[in-house]
Amino acid sequence: MRHLLDTRTLRREDAIRILDVAEDMADTQSREVKKLPTLRGKTVVNLFFEDSTRTRISFEAAAKRLSADVINFAAKGSSVSKGESLQDTAQTLQAMGADAVVIRHGASGAPRTLATSGWIEAGVVNAGDGTHEHPTQALLDAFTMRKRRYGADSRGRDLSGFGVTIVGDILHSRVARSNVWLLHTLGADVTLVAPPTLLPQDTSAWPVTVRYDLDQAIADEPDALMMLRIQLERMNAAYFPSEREYSRRWGLDARRLASLPEGSIVMHPGPMNRGLEISAEAADSPRSTVLEQVKAGVSVRMAVLYLLLTGQNTSTTEEER
Ligand code: CP
Incomplete structure (x- = not known):
């Protein structure tokens, strides 16, 4: 899987694969195996232009439980307030070594722009864009x-x-x-x-x-x-x-x-x-x-980051495969 941008184009077999891997992740958590070494050496950037509690924290928990390094970026208090563009912000984070960018943005389509613009090489996960998808x-x-x-x-x-x-x-x-x-x-x-x-x-x-x-x-x-x-x-x-x-x-x-x-x-x-x-x-x-949904959120986001960052063959659209 290269990116996860929407569910509209997510194939049935890919959705089931994500849910099944999430089951595996939930099993490891319930066996008190709090941390897996799977994503050691990878960096996940949480790029949040809108407020979030559940999504941002669970992506952070998911990445850390897979041993990835995590950089949290909130637009509030950043150079976005000085007018820095999405392109320059994303490229700055790429230069710091991002392997995956989890983005929440008020503009519908911002994650797809990031994924298809060629600005960055990292995989992109849509964490909520405008009124489009989550x-x-x-x-x-x-x-x-x-x-x-x-x-x-x-x-x-x-x-x-x-x-x-x-x-x-x-x-x-x-x-x-x-x-x-x-x-x-x-x-x-x-x-x-x-x-x-x-x-x-x-x-x-x-x-x-x-x-x-x-x-x-x-x-x-x-x-x-x-x-x-x-x-x-x-x-x-x-x-x-x-x-x-x-x-x-x-x-x-x-x-x-x-x-x-x-x-x-x-x-x-x-x-x-x-x-x-x-x-x-x-x-x-x-x-x-x-609260069950919140707990499931960590397992599902572990599965998505795992599939994205280990190059497993799950994709959202033909162009991204
Ligand atoms: N459900 C959801 O997206 O919650 P947050 O806005 O707290 O991330």
């Missing part, structure tokens, strides 16, 4: 769903017939987009639920069912209900219902939690707006996989 989030979500469905017998399996309902601010969500494409590739049935103003125009071309009523979607008995963060920082007040109205119609409260079928799980990529899209009862309930 592929490792979707992979860790799929890892969590597969584990819940198949337990210790997950390897080699996809998510055929698994019903996933994604609820909330689809419009601004790179997590939703990456999940839609990956879940479709893995055979899951995806439903989106949102106020009409928080759905992108082009969902008619997506492999999903669209609903506007959360209670009706819950009555369809999904295997997983994925609540999305309302991205208030990207919101234009003109098209957002009031927080009270949103919470009443599209929030996961105690009543809706109780109406979920037995065995169905509640997911959230984090960070959560407790009391808005998800109640504390739901976030902290035994059905919630929120």
Whole structure:
């Protein structure tokens, strides 16, 4: 694998390979083998132009558990505030010996630009770009769903017939987009639920069912209900219902939690707006996989860095193979 830029073009066999390697990584962690020598001598740069807790820290933990050296770069406090370009920033980090660059950027397409511009030789991993994609989030979500469905017998399996309902601010969500494409590739049935103003125009071309009523979607008995963060920082007040109205119609409260079928799980990529899209009862309930997802994030990112930096034959597109 040369780069991981999206899930839209990730092949089924490559997605399964990443999830299977992540299973191996999780196994080593559960056996208290905290550190593997696999990436000794390699350098991973975390290049974050937007804030992050889970993604940045788990990439750092993943790289360190594989014995790679890690350089953390945050745009805040760097020469980016003096106007330094993405090209000059990336080339500076390449000159320091980066083998892989994990990039989060507010502009959709920034990771692809970095990967295809010829500015750097390092492999590129998209850690979230604008409203475009967040592929490792979707992979860790799929890892969590597969584990819940198949337990210790997950390897080699996809998510055929698994019903996933994604609820909330689809419009601004790179997590939703990456999940839609990956879940479709893995055979899951995806439903989106949102106020009409928080759905992108082009969902008619997506492999999903669209609903506007959360209670009706819950009555369809999904295997997983994925609540999305309302991205208030990207919101234009003109098209957002009031927080009270949103919470009443599209929030996961105690009543809706109780109406979920037995065995169905509640997911959230984090960070959560407790009391808005998800109640504390739901976030902290035994059905919630929120912390399981965070833990899966380290294993999945170990797998991605391992496959990227050892040149394993997994690829996202023909051009990058
Ligand atoms: N889910 C996610 O991307 O969280 P962070 O923004 O904290 O990395």
